[in-house]
Amino acid sequence: MPVVSQVAFLRPRPGKLDAFMADVARARKIIASCGGKVRVWNQLVGAETGTTAVVIETADWEAYGKYNDKLENNREWQALLKEINSAKDPNAELYRTLLHVEIAT
Numbered sequence: 001m002p003v004v005s006q007v008a009f010l011r012p013r014p015g016k017l018d019a020f021m022a023d024v025a026r027a028r029k030i031i032a033s034c035g036g037k038v039r040v041w042n043q044l045v046g047a048e049t050g051t052t053a054v055v056i057e058t059a060d061w062e063a064y065g066k067y068n069d070k071l072e073n074n075r076e077w078q079a080l081l082k083e084i085n086s087a088k089d090p091n092a093e094l095y096r097t098l099l100h101v102e103i104a105t
Contacts, residue, residue: 001060003102009043009051010092020091023084024054030077031056034070035063051095061101 012020028038041053058064071077084090 004064005100006056007098009048009095012092016091035067
């Protein structure tokens, strides 16, 4: 079964790394409760240097669909998104998003 991963590259704003990581920790708990596996990476080389990649993995397309349904209807997730999206001075800027599917070899 091919793993599906969503990747969001976020650029923490100067002086806000700790607050951003607290946001990521809150999001990680909610995402995990909905069936996503979260990994967080610092991008050291390449086009996204200086960003943090938040990677959410699901086992396959079926699990991805179930995860998205749960997340979309999760009140805690909706409240977190509202809080982050309404911030006048956000902790990070969304730089890029990607969706990958694993190739079986």
